[in-house]
Amino acid sequence: MDERIHEHARILTDWSADIGAGDNVVMIVENGAHELAVAVAEQVGQRNGNLLTKYTSGEIDRAYLRAHEGEFDSDPAHALSLYENADVVLSLNAGHNTNAWTDIPHDTKQAYDTATQAVREARLDTDWVKTIHPTRALAQQAGMAYETYQDFVYDAIIRDWEGLATEMDRLKRRLDAGSEVAIQTAAGTDVTMSIEDRLAVNSAATVRYDSHNLPSGEVFTAPTDTDGTVVFDVPLTYYGERLERATLTFEDGRVVDYAGDNEDVLAEILTTDDGAKRLGELGIGMNRGIDRFTNNILFDEKMGDTVHMALGRAYEACLPDDQTGNQSAVHVDMIADMSTDATIEIDGEIIQRNGTFRWEEEFDAA
Amino acid sequence: MDERIHEHARILTDWSADIGAGDNVVMIVENGAHELAVAVAEQVGQRNGNLLTKYTSGEIDRAYLRAHEGEFDSDPAHALSLYENADVVLSLNAGHNTNAWTDIPHDTKQAYDTATQAVREARLDTDWVKTIHPTRALAQQAGMAYETYQDFVYDAIIRDWEGLATEMDRLKRRLDAGSEVAIQTAAGTDVTMSIEDRLAVNSAATVRYDSHNLPSGEVFTAPTDTDGTVVFDVPLTYYGERLERATLTFEDGRVVDYAGDNEDVLAEILTTDDGAKRLGELGIGMNRGIDRFTNNILFDEKMGDTVHMALGRAYEACLPDDQTGNQSAVHVDMIADMSTDATIEIDGEIIQRNGTFRWEEEFDAA
Structure with a gap:
């Protein structure tokens, strides 16, 4: 073997x-x-x-x-x-x-x-x-x-998970302290969401950090009150069906419009239950060991220079004890490329531009 | 497919x-x-x-x-x-x-x-x-x-299970009415056991008859008070170990002596617990569709012209409500060939000689 x-x-x-x-x-x-x-x-x-x-x-x-x-x-x-x-x-x-x-x-x-x-x-x-x-x-x-x-x-x-966990903790602390995330991309994403009172998970591939995928390498939270449009420009396979260029428009946290190359699949996801129309997750990929898309969500969503959002169920780990998150029978992750002409802001401060974080040497502050 | x-x-x-x-x-x-x-x-x-x-x-x-x-x-x-x-x-x-x-x-x-x-x-x-x-x-x-x-x-x-079930019912009724079984073979088996108050199972490969193997084709019961010697002249594989010519001698229901080509395996079976030294099952193979030994107990024990006995656990289906059968962590079936110079008697009447039953045309009453 x-x-x-x-x-x-x-x-x-x-x-x-x-x-x-x-x-x-x-x-x-x-x-x-x-x-x-x-x-x-x-x-x-x-x-x-x-x-x-x-x-x-x-x-x-x-x-x-x-x-x-x-x-x-x-x-x-x-x-x-x-x-x-x-x-x-x-x-x-x-x-x-x-x-x-x-x-x-x-x-x-x-x-x-x-x-x-x-x-x-x-x-x-x-x-x-x-x-x-x-x-x-x-x-x-x-x-x-x-x-x-x-x-x-x-x-x-097979990598140094303890080292990666330390790196990702920086982003987790920023998200925990923040109230609102704004994401913009050249493909057309322009969206805001609240992360007030939510906990970010340092997903370092260990249950001790409430991280349940191996490999992992992402920081994720459970947003609310999503507003605006997201263009998921990375294709994915959902139960054997290919989803490309899925575009979702949110108002007051709910999807009010959608488009894409396989709209009936999107429609079926969105009509599963009420929670399927709301985001359960915002994740930021930080595993630069994953160097290409492979049409497998377990790897794709962890890749550096991407964000992903999931329709449906929120993870308990993102919720303080007194809060309930989004409930749904589904949890469908979709991915957007952040490598060019893209920003992530937390409370008005750009925390990532074109895939590079503020604390990295190559970060372009302009 | x-x-x-x-x-x-x-x-x-x-x-x-x-x-x-x-x-x-x-x-x-x-x-x-x-x-x-x-x-x-x-x-x-x-x-x-x-x-x-x-x-x-x-x-x-x-x-x-x-x-x-x-x-x-x-x-x-x-x-x-x-x-x-x-x-x-x-x-x-x-x-x-x-x-x-x-x-x-x-x-x-x-x-x-x-x-x-x-x-x-x-x-x-x-x-x-x-x-x-x-x-x-x-x-x-x-x-x-x-x-x-x-x-x-x-x-x-893939066969007519309903038809076989009807055939096997004849033997079941004889065993249910009987008190003692005696088996003799040319290989050296000479053993008696009590079947008083025990129920025989018509093992027709359906849970409706308390029969749990597919294929099946045997009638079995849970004997007690075994006395004498059994020579299991059909080899079998037990957890990857080959058992050949296993010979067990019983007194008052318990094994008091044993021999065979792989004695340490026999010894390990027999010392599992107290019930492993007693028979939990006597089965009579009646599936003549199985036409050769294949070193697989699921088939071998069902073959016509054989009997098998199991050390260890008795099946509940053989026990009236007020009785408990032999208890053990193991149930190890071993097989004896009945095709030549061999008889099965119930209460002194020969019910099978050389694999042929009393009610079959070819039966040799002498």
Whole structure:
């Protein structure tokens, strides 16, 4: 086995998930992640965790969801109790065909997501971490040769997370102290949002910082009262559907207009529930180890010189105890390029221009 | 996809597991059973069951168990609650390397099995069905070419189960009415056991008959007070270890002597707990569709012209409400050939000679 798989498993179970003796661990293995699963099982064993292994596959989901007739039962007890009694959930994403979901009707997906919201919330209530195992299908989606893609993935995952965490803390402190964020780009984004009383998360790929993706490398918060227009000029794949040039116009926090190359997909997302029309997240990518878009949100949203915003559910970690965030069955991230003719302001001060932060040497203060 | 895979999935979910709307279904997919899992997911969807998919792999178990240090936690709550809230558990066995378990220390396996006994009991308390998806590794284990092995497996699975159930009912009624079974073979078996007040199960591959294997085709009961010697002259693989010519001598129901080609494996089984020294099952194979030994207990024990006995746990289905059967963390089936110079008697009457039953035309009454 590639030694990097073992190193990946060590980072996942130690730095990221912080697994200790007696932890009830659910490992969710996507079809294609078998090798990583073996390495992770070894690490969970060494830490004396209690391992239960789930399986996930777009093909199984597709077969099940397409065949299902009528209403989905709400939060089946076997799935709900599994996650309610789990301490840690490790999702090993992989995939043999990234388009396996393409022909599931959107209303079926939505109905299933809505019916199983409490199951999902129970899962998100654990110390969950999502990571990725490089497969040929993902290399193909990324437009890369398999071995090059493996290098890309491990370069993003196997790094000095403690050092990056320190860097990102600078931005977190600015956001925590701020009240309003304004973002402008050459592509047409011109938007403001409130971050008053919200907490930014230093997403350093460890549950100790409420950061749940490996790799990570972003700072994110839960905005409110969004006003203006956002042009998401980085394409993304949502359940097998390609979304390009999605443009959303907000008034008083809600989407009032939308456009894009695949408008019916946007419309389906926006009509899931009321919360799907509001932003649940603003994230600022700070992982310059990720050097290109690969059509995979787990990497793309972490890339330096980008911001992303998610329609739907807000993360609890961004909310002080007395506040509730945006509620929704969905959380759909979309990305905007900030590398040229773009600024991020906090309370009127430009904090990033063309991807460079104010505290960096190359920052252009004019 | 091979149409036989769809037919297998239909038999499994309909005749075998009898899945209905609202049933909480756990599908356990062994590495290698992906295609069958997709077909089964479709069937569970059509029946409006609630699907949760587990994964199992000898490699993952090996990595976890070998790395684990110290004591295993008793019955972790995530695993226990999953099965306590499940109505149906479908195990899709496959396997990429049937020897993956070979180098796990037996005491580790035993300790794990003992610590997770309530989890296993909760699983066995559901309408569980175990079946098999043909893989190249299983074909290799069976000594057959892959396509020939596929034919073998589907010939055993895709058949007229209702017709076979009627045939097997004849033997069940004889066993239910009987008090003592005596078995003799040319290989040296000479044993008696009580079946007084026990119920025989017509194992017709459906939970409606308390029959949990697909394929099936055996009638079994839970004997007590075994006395004498049994020579298991059909080899079997137990956690990757080959057991040949296992010979057990019983007195007053307990094993008092044992011998065989791999005695340390036998010794480890027998010392698991007190119940491991007693028989939990006597089964009589009646599936003449299975036409050869393939070194896989799921098929071998169902073959016509054989009997099998299991050390360890008795199945509840064989016990009247007021009785408890043999308790153990293990259930290890071993097989004896009955095709030549062999008899089964019930209360002194020969019910089978050389594999032929009393009610069959070819039966030799002398």
